[in-house]
Amino acid sequence: MPGFARKLHKSAAANRSLVCIGLDPDPALMPIPDIAEFNRAIIDATSDLVCAYKPNFPFYEAQGLPGLRALERTVDHVRNVAPDAALIADCKRGDIGSTNAMYARALFDVWGFDAATVNAWGGADSMEPYLEYEDRGVIIWCRSSNPGAAEFQDIPTALQDGERVPLYELMALRAAEWNTRGNVGVVVGSTYPEELGSVRRRCPDMPILVPGIGAQGGDLEASLRQGLDRRAPNLIISSSRGITYASSDPADFAPAARSAAASLRDAIERVLAAEGREW
Numbered sequence: 001m002p003g004f005a006r007k008l009h010k011s012a013a014a015n016r017s018l019v020c021i022g023l024d025p026d027p028a029l030m031p032i033p034d035i036a037e038f039n040r041a042i043i044d045a046t047s048d049l050v051c052a053y054k055p056n057f058p059f060y061e062a063q064g065l066p067g068l069r070a071l072e073r074t075v076d077h078v079r080n081v082a083p084d085a086a087l088i089a090d091c092k093r094g095d096i097g098s099t100n101a102m103y104a105r106a107l108f109d110v111w112g113f114d115a116a117t118v119n120a121w122g123g124a125d126s127m128e129p130y131l132e133y134e135d136r137g138v139i140i141w142c143r144s145s146n147p148g149a150a151e152f153q154d155i156p157t158a159l160q161d162g163e164r165v166p167l168y169e170l171m172a173l174r175a176a177e178w179n180t181r182g183n184v185g186v187v188v189g190s191t192y193p194e195e196l197g198s199v200r201r202r203c204p205d206m207p208i209l210v211p212g213i214g215a216q217g218g219d220l221e222a223s224l225r226q227g228l229d230r231r232a233p234n235l236i237i238s239s240s241r242g243i244t245y246a247s248s249d250p251a252d253f254a255p256a257a258r259s260a261a262a263s264l265r266d267a268i269e270r271v272l273a274a275e276g277r278e279w
Contacts, residue, residue, distance in 0.1 A: 001136030002182040004115050008086045008207060009232055012051040013279045014118035018233055018266045021257075022090065022211070023074060023111045023241030024059045024243075031250040035063065035070035040077050042244055052086035053078050054209075071253040075111060086114045088209070088236075092141050094119025094126070101129035103145070107131055108133045115139055117187055117209070120171065127178055135180045142175065142199060143168040143208065145189025145212035168195065172202040179206060187211065188227070189220025190237070197226035207234050213264065214242020222272045233277065239264055 001043075012018055023043065025035040032038050043053065055074055060067035078087050089111065093103040107116045109116070115137025119128055130138040143153055153168040165173075168188075175186050186209035188196045200208065208227055212218035220237070227235050243264070247256030 004137030018239040024056040037074035039074040045254040045258040047082035054088040057091040089113040089116040132192040139185040141184040172199040190223040193222035
């Protein structure tokens with residue numbers, strides 16, 4: 001089992017959790033002004049409840065160099081207090097191969113992330129610089145959670161055998177074909193559980209990152225039932241605002257985040273138990 005998958009499965013089993021917390025610091029919503037301190041409090045309060053943390057790059061880049069320094073402190077803190085948690089860079093980088101080689105170097109060699117979300121619009125050759133990092137996860141943006149996703153992602157396309165499938169399903173097929181090193185996953189929003197089921201059928205034995213739980217109104221139970229894999233769950237259930245902004249009170253935002261993360265973990269556990277799935 002490659003490095004990222006092994007780390008993810010180990011972390012999920014240790015904490016009995018499929019919860020990934022998206023660290024999306026928004027100054028308009030944060031109860032304290034310091035991004036790194038805000039993230040530190042969230043991480044300290046939830047490290048035993050999650051399988052992964054997912055910093056979302058634009059929220060740091062929008063703050064300029066201070067934001068990138070806060071990201072550096074955040075990554076260091078996860079490494080120190082939750083070393084078993086998978087650390088996912090949510091950046092959806094994508095370009096031609098030579099540019100992606102620089103993105104991959106930055107994300108994996110410089111920042112040291114365990115996995116990164118990427119955009120595969122450039123095709124197979126553009127993905128190779130990421131895929132060469134066999135111990136890191138390459139999580140391909142497949143079906144997004146936003147309402148306008150269908151505008152392009154649902155366009156019908158023809159497979160070689162003549163079967164017509166939506167474009168996102170073709171992307172899932174290609175992701176499965178590129179998974180020769182066992183380090184590929186996909187992103188599918190929880191707001192579209194039926195589509196998640198279609199992707200799972202195309203991508204057995206691959207991790208699926210499932211954003212949209214919480215503030216975006218994703219369907220947790222349907223997403224779990226549609227997305228569970230044949231053996232290991234292979235699901236990363238991501239919630240950002242629903243956990244990190246569970247309270248706007250500077251005095252209790254971290255305990256509120258812990259309560260929200262625990263509630264999500266327990267809700268997942270109930271569905272797994274009903275499905276007869278064990279850790």
